[in-house]
Amino acid sequence: MPMRLHFTPDDLLASRFAISPLWETQEAVRTLRRPDRHGYHPRWLRRIEATGQPLDLAPIWLLMPHRGHSPDWLGPPPIGPAASFAEEIAAVRAADPDAARAEMLTALGHTPGAADTALGRALLADPARAVRDVADLLERAWQVLVEPDWPRLRALLEADVAHHSRRLADIGLGALLGELDRRMVWANTTLTVAFHGEHERQLDGRGLVLMPSVFSWPDVIGGHDPPWQPTLVYPVRGIGGLWSGDPAAPERGRAALARLLGANRAAVLAALDESASTTALAQRLGLAPSSVSAHLIALRDAGLLTARRYGHRVLYERTPLGMALLSGGE
Template sequence: MPSYLHFGEDDFLRCRFAVSPLWETQDAVRTLKRPDRHGYHAPWLRRMRTAAAGLDLTPLWLLMPRRGHSPDWLGPPPLGPAATFEEEIAAVRRADPVAAREDTARSLACTPGAFDSPYARAWMADPVRMVAELADAVEEVWRVLIEPDWPRLRALLEADVAFHSRRLAEVGLGGLLPELHGRLGWRESTLTMESRGDYERHLNGQGLVLMPSVFVWPDVISGFDPPWQPTLVYPARGIAGLWTNPADRAPQALVRLMGRGRAAVLTALAEPATTTALAHRLGLAPSSVSSHLTTLRDAGLLTARRYGHQVLYERTPLGMALASGG
């Protein structure tokens, strides 16, 4: 059954991309519970098994029905294109307890027997405490499971935004949206999505947030009821290679040509990345990576593109040819 998002003239001017560490934290918790999402994340799941076992995820899982509503207040659309986790979790902690209680009750109603849980009874009785406890639970997941890998995750998400921003300039919004996922279509200023539920919304000038996600695969999600800005969450490009380690060494011909450090940096840029992400991936000091990136860019092998407070580096066609040995 399709869902519909209807665009008016003003909505085309208010569409934006965003990246959300809070969303990735929430969806990582969902992924742990759903085997159908494990395919691309098996290395991460194996590495995090012990850490995840030390967390009490039951309260969060209770609010993540396989079909139905998850509380918008606990994972709202991102505040801006480059919001930090600290900014996002602070907004969660400021949630109105009365509205959060109603939103939570709607989610609990999607799971038979959920209201009988001791967690649910406590939440309904004391929503102020509920907001604090659930925010604490999400923050603990962030610190344990996501923050150590956030430079790598953020680089992939920002690379996706850079790619699709270019596609938006090339094909327009109506051409871009169906490219984001096979279940999306566009006709007569209306975004359609094949889904299990029945959802229809006129954007009424709010526009649409387009948000790539690592952990949402293989799904695409459209939602957030008023007053939240409508948001479309889709799988980011490149997640198939996200958890693979870079090659142990660059091709020897490339090493002889430009030196081991610069060759390693050029080889590692199979996808656009930031200085911090490359340093994390290669085990090098950020200052060294920055120096190599500057040299490679000056030589015409890389381009640099600013996204928020970050700069993404990407290989030029010449850089691609050298890295591949072409």
């Protein structure tokens, strides 16, 4: 069932890109409870485990139903295109307690029995304290889970925004929206997103915040009800090479892959640090496009790559299995 976002000419002018360290913190917390996301972040998970710093994330997790509404005040739209965590957490701390309680009640209602637990009752009984405590916990989660890696995360997110900004200049916002992810389709001033649940949204001139995300990967997430500016979070480009840190690991991985798959097929897999087309890979590797195409199909059929249409091109990127195979278990 889809989510449909209906644009006016004013919405096309008011839409913008943004990067949010607060959002990445919130989604990093969620990812710890989402095994389906773990394959995209193995080095990060090992770093978190190695720190041994205890974090009681239960209050935040309780407000994060697997399916359903999470409170908007936990992750309001970024103030600007690249707001700092300090600026964003200040907005969380400024949440109105009555509005926060209403949103918490909705969120808890999406997890059967959550509102009747001791923790759920405590959150609802004193929403002003709940806002303070959850904000403090989010700040601690930022310090432990995200801040040590923020320079590399921010670089990847900024590269994504730069890439899509260039595409925006070439083809306009309507066409760009259809390119951000294969689950998005733009037609007749309406953006339709493959989504869980049926959602209709008139943007009414407020525009749309477009936000790439690392820890939301591979999900597309729509959010924020009035008075917040509507936001659409999409998977960042280039996640395949994000967590490579040991300079020797890629070479070890390529050598092992060459023995397993053959040199050219291993080279194709290794070259996909970010998504790329057959033509781009052929030029990069100095191979015939027909040969690269055959390797890509074989790698895709083996579950090591996925393919998605991006405008008139088909782009390939590694799956978690492909990432793990390339890293050689590092």
